[in-house]
Amino acid sequence: ALHSIVSPSILSADFANLARDVRRVVDAGAEWVHVDVFDGVFVPNLTIGPPVVKSLHKNVPDAFLDCHLCTVHPENYVEELAAAGAAQFTFHIEAPGIDFSCGAAAALAARARALGMLAGIALKPETPVDSILPLLAAGAVDTVLLLAVRAGFGGQKFNPAVLPKVAAVRAAFGGNIIVDGGITLDNARSVAEAGANALVAGSTVFAGKEPPEVAVPGLVELIA
Ligand code: DX5
Numbered sequence: 001a002l003h004s005i006v007s008p009s010i011l012s013a014d015f016a017n018l019a020r021d022v023r024r025v026v027d028a029g030a031e032w033v034h035v036d037v038f039d040g041v042f043v044p045n046l047t048i049g050p051p052v053v054k055s056l057h058k059n060v061p062d063a064f065l066d067c068h069l070c071t072v073h074p075e076n077y078v079e080e081l082a083a084a085g086a087a088q089f090t091f092h093i094e095a096p097g098i099d100f101s102c103g104a105a106a107a108l109a110a111r112a113r114a115l116g117m118l119a120g121i122a123l124k125p126e127t128p129v130d131s132i133l134p135l136l137a138a139g140a141v142d143t144v145l146l147l148a149v150r151a152g153f154g155g156q157k158f159n160p161a162v163l164p165k166v167a168a169v170r171a172a173f174g175g176n177i178i179v180d181g182g183i184t185l186d187n188a189r190s191v192a193e194a195g196a197n198a199l200v201a202g203s204t205v206f207a208g209k210e211p212p213e214v215a216v217p218g219l220v221e222l223i224a
Pocket residue numbers: 009010011012034036068149150151152153154155156180181182183200201202203204
C-alpha cells in the first residue's frame with residue numbers, strides 16, 4: 001500500500017557536512033533522502049554525482065537515496081548510480097537522451113529496476129501529464145515526480161499549477177507521486193490532498209525557521 005513519505009532535498013544541506021545532515025534527517029523520520037544530480041546542462045546548476053552518492057551510502061547505509069537526475073543523458077549514469085547505492089532513479093522525460101519517447105523511458109526504467117532500484121519519471125512544470133500516460137499504462141515506473149518550480153535551484157516559490165497535474169496523474173496511476181519544489185509546512189497538506197504521497201522539501205527542512213527535527217515530523221504528520 002502507498003504511504004506518506006518525506007524526502008528532504010540535500011540541495012539545501014551543508015555540502016561540507018553531508019553525511020551528518022543525512023543522518024540527521026533520517027533520524028528525524030525521513031523515509032527517503034532526495035539527491036539532486038544536476039549536470040549544468042539540463043539545468044543551469046552543477047551538484048552531485050555518483051562518487052558523492054557512494055560516500056553517502058557508505059556513511060549512512062540506512063538512508064534510501066532518492067536520486068533525481070536533471071541531466072541530459074540519464075542513461076549514461078544508471079549503472080554507476082546503482083553501484084554507488086542509489087535506491088531510486090528518477091529521470092526527466094524531457095532529457096535529450098529520452099526526448100519525450102515513452103519507449104526510451106520505459107527501457108531506461110527497466111534497466112534501473114533490473115539493477116535493483118525503483119524507477120521514476122520526472123516532469124518539468126511546463127510538461128503536460130499526457131506525455132507520460134503510455135508509460136504509466138505500461139506499468140513501467142514506480143514513481144512520478146512533478147516539479148512545482150523551475151528545475152535547478154532550491155528555495156523557489158511553489159507554483160499551484162502543479163496541483164491539477166497531481167490529480168491527473170493520480171487518476172491514472174497507483175504508484176508514488178512526488179511533488180518537488182516549494183513545499184512548506186503551509187502547503188504540504190493541500191499537495192497531499194491533491195493526490196501526492198511523497199514530498200520533497202529542501203529549504204523547509206535545511207534552511208527553514210524550524211530545524212530538521214521539527215520540520216521532518218511536521219511534514220510527515222501533515223500528509224499522513
Ligand atoms: C529543484 C530540485 C529540488 C529542490 C527543492 O530543481 O529538484 O529538489 O531541492 O528545493 P526547495 O524544497 O527548497 O524548493
